[in-house]
Amino acid sequence: MNQPHCPLCHTDSGDVLWRDAFCRVVLADEPDYPGFLRVILNAHVKEMSDLPPADRMALMQVVWAAEAALVEVMQPDKINLASLGNVVPHLHWHVIPRFADDPHFPNPVWGARLRDQPHAAPPHLDAQLTATLTRRLAPAPETESR
Amino acid sequence: MNQPHCPLCHTDSGDVLWRDAFCRVVLADEPDYPGFLRVILNAHVKEMSDLPPADRMALMQVVWAAEAALVEVMQPDKINLASLGNVVPHLHWHVIPRFADDPHFPNPVWGARLRDQPHAAPPHLDAQLTATLTRRLAPAPETESR
Numbered sequence: 384m385n386q387p388h389c390p391l392c393h394t395d396s397g398d399v400l401w402r403d404a405f406c407r408v409v410l411a412d413e414p415d416y417p418g419f420l421r422v423i424l425n426a427h428v429k430e431m432s433d434l435p436p437a438d439r440m441a442l443m444q445v446v447w448a449a450e451a452a453l454v455e456v457m458q459p460d461k462i463n464l465a466s467l468g469n470v471v472p473h474l475h476w477h478v479i480p481r482f483a484d485d486p487h488f489p490n491p492v493w494g495a496r497l498r499d500q501p502h503a504a505p506p507h508l509d510a511q512l513t514a515t516l517t518r519r520l521a522p523a524p525e526t527e528s529r
Numbered sequence: 530m531n532q533p534h535c536p537l538c539h540t541d542s543g544d545v546l547w548r549d550a551f552c553r554v555v556l557a558d559e560p561d562y563p564g565f566l567r568v569i570l571n572a573h574v575k576e577m578s579d580l581p582p583a584d585r586m587a588l589m590q591v592v593w594a595a596e597a598a599l600v601e602v603m604q605p606d607k608i609n610l611a612s613l614g615n616v617v618p619h620l621h622w623h624v625i626p627r628f629a630d631d632p633h634f635p636n637p638v639w640g641a642r643l644r645d646q647p648h649a650a651p652p653h654l655d656a657q658l659t660a661t662l663t664r665r666l667a668p669a670p671e672t673e674s675r
Binding site: 431450451468481493494 | 575576589596597600607611612614615635636
């Protein structure tokens with residue numbers, strides 16, 4: 384299944400904040416964007432339409448949790464979501480907190496740079512995001528029976 | 530509900546290929562990218578996390594149909610999906626067919642331009658996409674009973 388030259392098959396590609404057997408959420412190494420998360424499918428699959436419908440939805444549930452964690456912890460002005468994969472065709476979602484004073488706003492982070500400094504990050508950002516993701520992605524408790 | 534200055538509240542913002550009461554799929558006016566689709570929520574909502582879970586999934590079903598229609602009709606080298614909304618904070622998904630010889634590949638379409646000409650589009654592209662979307666988004670037939 385793993386592809387010999389795919390970095391997402393062979394490295395975590397970021398600090399892992401949450402993971403299960405299906406996917407992982409990593410804090411990207413993007414100094415301009417504290418809190419930039421990536422949701423990376425563990426298996427090497429190219430397109431969302433290559434996944435069975437239930438797996439698409441399972442991956443998006445983690446994307447929504449990543450978005451909700453960023454909103455809760457950082458209160459960004461906007462969330463940007465993207466699945467591109469032109470360079471590394473292994474499914475991964477960019478979940479990016481955007482602020483009016485960040486380096487590219489309102490441009491996409493891949494567009495023209497307008498400012499020098501990143502938006503200031505809150506303290507203990509990785510620990511806060513880990514705790515929030517873990518809570519939001521905890522399995523629902525079983526319905527009480529008798 | 531409509532916002533007075535939001536273009537997505539007041540115009541279709543593209544040639545409508547498919548629509549229902551919840552959202553629409555438009556062919557964007559992007560000469561560099563024939564087949565560039567946008568899936569636009571009809572209501573003015575800012576973030577996916579502002580939608581109830583069932584509505585998030587309903588919107589993504591249309592995004593997946595748009596992706597699948599592009600794969601079927603254009604056989605792109607990659608699909609790019611993005612929900613940004615920094616300029617127009619009204620939920621819309623970019624669904625972009627990417628080709629190795631397109632103007633920005635492998636960069637995002639918002640990144641550095643590398644070539645002059647768009648990838649050649651197949652004939653009757655809008656009619657082909659409309660037919661494919663309409664088929665893929667048709668309500669499932671009711672299960673036969675008696």
